[in-house]
Amino acid sequence: DGGITQSPKYLFRKEGQNVTLSCEQNLNHDAMYWYRQDPGQGLRLIYYSQIVNDFQKGDIAEGYSVSREKKESFPLTVTSAQKNPTAFYLCASSRPEFGGAYNEQFFGPGTRLTVL
Amino acid sequence: KNQVEQSPQSLIILEGKNCTLQCNYTVSPFSNLRWYKQDTGRGPVSLTIMTFSENTKSNGRYTATLDADTKQSSLHITASQLSDSASYICVVIVTGGGNKLTFGTGTQLKVEL
Numbered sequence: 001d002g003g004i005t006q007s008p009k010y011l012f013r014k015e016g017q018n019v020t021l022s023c024e025q026n027l028n029h030d031a032m033y034w035y036r037q038d039p040g041q042g043l044r045l046i047y048y049s050q051i052v053n054d055f056q057k058g059d060i061a062e063g064y065s066v067s068r069e070k071k072e073s074f075p076l077t078v079t080s081a082q083k084n085p086t087a088f089y090l091c092a093s094s095r096p097e098f099g100g101a102y103n104e105q106f107f108g109p110g111t112r113l114t115v116l
Numbered sequence: 117k118n119q120v121e122q123s124p125q126s127l128i129i130l131e132g133k134n135c136t137l138q139c140n141y142t143v144s145p146f147s148n149l150r151w152y153k154q155d156t157g158r159g160p161v162s163l164t165i166m167t168f169s170e171n172t173k174s175n176g177r178y179t180a181t182l183d184a185d186t187k188q189s190s191l192h193i194t195a196s197q198l199s200d201s202a203s204y205i206c207v208v209i210v211t212g213g214g215n216k217l218t219f220g221t222g223t224q225l226k227v228e229l
Contacts, residue, residue, distance in 0.1 A: 004159075042120065042205070042219030043160075058216075090159050104150075105217065107159030 003027045004108035006091050011113045013078070013085065021076045021111045023091030030095065032074035033105065036060060037088040046089075049074055078113060086115045119143045120220035122206050128226045133196055137223045139189040139206030147211040151180050151191045154203045154222070163191070163204075196227045 004025045013019045025032065031050045035043040045058030049068040063082025068074055074093075078085045089112075092105040120141045129135050141149070148167045152160035164173040164180040166189075172181045177194045193200055206220040 040221060042221050043217070044219075045216060048216075088157075092159075104162055104165060107161070109159050110157065112157070 004091060004093055004106055006089075006108040006111050008111060009109065011111055013113060013115050015115060016080045018077055018079050019113065021078065021089055021091075021113070023074045023076065023108060024072055025074075025091075025093045025106075025108075026072065027093055027106065028071075029093035029106075030071065031093060032068070033092040033094075034058075034064070034066065034074070034076045035090045035092065037090060037110075043090065046076065085113055088112050120206055120208050120218050122204075122220040122223050124223060125221070126224040126226070128228060129196055131196060131198060131227050131229055135193050135196060135225065137191045137193075137204050137206075137225070139191070139220055141187050141189070141206070141208045141218075141220075143208040143210055143218045145211040146184060146187075147209040149180075149182055149189050150207040150209070150217075151178070151189075152205040152207060154205055156202070160205055193225075198227050198229070201225060201227045 007022045033048040034046040037043050044060050046064050047058050047066040049055035052068055052071050055066050055068050063079055065077045088110050090110045091108040094105045123138045146168050150165045151163045153163050154160040163175050163178050166173045166182045168184040179192045182189045203222040203224050205222045208218045
């Protein structure tokens with residue numbers, strides 16, 4: 001899993017609750033990403049951060065929030081505003097994009113979130 | 117319509133046999149294409165990375181090909197093993213897109229005895 005850890009592996013949430021998914025990396029990568037994976041669909045980008053204290057919305061940011069206070073950490077909060085949060089969540093990291101052509105994203109092991 | 121289409125959706129083969137997975141994409145401008153292997157309940161792991169100028173790239177028993185003119189790529193697995201059972205995901209990266217990836221839906225491969 002390339003030095004990226006996610007916790008917990010499984011998470012159960014009651015409707016109306018906010019939950020925070022942890023992502024930590026020791027690869028000294030500047031860029032970090034959050035994806036959502038649903039059955040039969042490709043991974044979709046939620047948020048990404050290219051540097052500490054800065055982040056941008058991805059394709060499906062509604063109902064999610066992030067912070068990037070430390071280079072190693074990029075936690076994702078799934079808020080009660082996210083109407084269909086049950087999914088597999090993947091965190092990734094990469095070196096800065098200098099031209100962008102060859103930077104590889106390394107993925108964590110994922111967190112499976114289930115709303116009860 | 118997904119900009120990265122993979123086929124077949126699923127595939128079952130016998131151990132020791134070869135197989136080829138297909139990826140067609142419409143994403144542009146194209147920067148590079150990657151194949152990832154994802155075991156059930158785990159994160160994807162990179163197998164190959166190819167720029168538009170590369171036609172083929174190998175990683176052990178995995179060989180990826182790319183035809184940038186027809187926007188097609190394939191992943192060939194030789195002498196399959198039980199551990200090859202996984203989802204194989206084709207990913208296309210857009211030039212200047214902030215390293216954003218466009219993912220295919222994957223081919224689910226099962227290798228049986």
